[in-house]
Amino acid sequence: MSEINVLILSAGRRVELVQCFQKAAEKLDIKSNIVAGDCSDTAPALYFADRTYKLPRILEPNYIDVIIDACNQENISLVVPTIDTDLLLLAENKSFIEEKTNAKVLISDYKVVEICRDKINTQRYLEEIGFGIPKMYTEEEVRTGTLKFPLFIKPKSGSSSINTFKVNNNSDLKTYMDIVKDPIIQDYMEGEEFTVDVFLDFESKIISIVPRLRIATRSGEISKGKIIRDKEIIDNVTKLMKVLKPIGHITVQLMKTKKGIEYIEVNPRFGGGAPMSIMSGADSCENLFRLLMGEKLEYNENYKDNLTFLRFDSSICIDENMELVRW
Incomplete structure (x- = not known):
């Protein structure tokens, strides 16, 4: 594959994710454009991407057709969703998009997404298969x-x-x-809360599992986190992934309580804090490029432990022509 271009949907504020894909392509010496798609001209990630594509809002009837157009015009190899409201629609249209383009859609099977998107479905599913949940x-x-x-x-x-x-x-x-x-x-659960970044290949084979202690959050997203190679969490999440069988980067939230590990939710997409695990060495972006090049990956724990990440806000300026002002 001479060029591997990635379309990030609803790119919004996912500047770090855009940059992680760019760094992975550079590391592997791959020709690649990271294309940020969004319905807003003022989404910050647009100004860090290699290329941009204007998308309609998710509920617009032409949303899938525009994604297909974007994939064909930009020669996209991989479509990456980032927000929950995209997931069921993309899972439903995955085969259609892939038939009309040369792209793979990084979305799990519809049944998996259906379990994860509705928290009552998640609750019942985890209870039925014997995992801890309040x-x-x-x-x-x-x-x-x-x-x-x-x-x-x-x-x-x-x-x-x-x-x-x-x-x-x-x-x-x-x-x-x-x-x-x-x-x-x-x-109500009491204990230590963890976000766990899991990466699985396109056949649901587990490649990496990285637990992150949630030290502090803001608006539901982690703002301070610490990588902790917790064997109990890794083993428990491994068992869940082998039953659930999602693909790609999965974000699991759970707590270690007096009763043991209890799950909060499973999000079948890149979470906002995913760059923490990526920067620790469990590089999902590099993994995806390697898979698209036909490589076979094996499970590994080649990431650094006991790293603490502190996230912060930054800002950019755009002028009257919607162009980035560099200071």
Whole structure:
């Protein structure tokens, strides 16, 4: 493959991810354009990408057709989703996109995405296959008041920790029930929270598993994290991945509690903090380039342990012509 171009959908603020793909291509001495696609002209990642492509909003009826046009015009080899609202639509249209282009879509099977995108589906699935997850209360249990506080409430299809709350009493519960649409009510978990970056090849073979302790978060996304090669977490997540069988970069959230490992959610896409694991040595971007070149990868733990990452905001300036101003 002489050129491997990557289209990052809903690129938004994913500057680090764009740069990780660029660095991986440079390291491997690959000719590559990282194309950032977004519906907004002011998405910061556009100004760091090699090329850009204007996309419609996800709910527009021509969204998939425009992705196909982008793939053909930009000679795209890989389409990378970054936000939850893309996932079911892309999974549903994966074969169609791949038939009409030379690109692979980095999305798991529709059934996998369906399990992960609906948190009630996730809850039931994990319970059925015997993995730890906090108790979820039924509508009847909520109505009859057979609850034990503290609880945790969240929307069944939410993301970025929007409308998620700790519930200390019945008064809190009544307030938050009015706020959260289609809520899930669970036992409140206490312990150390981890995000786990998992990379699997296109046949769902596990290549790397990197646990990250969530030291601090902002708006649901990790702002400070520490790489910890926790054997218990790695073994447990390995068992889950072998049953679930997703592909690509997967972001798993869990907690180590007094009861053991309990799962929060599984996101079948690059999480916002994924560059932490990539920079530690578990380079999912390099892995993807190697897979696209036909290489076979083996499981490894060739990443640095006990690294702490501190994320921060930065800004760029664009002029009246929507061009980057360099200071």
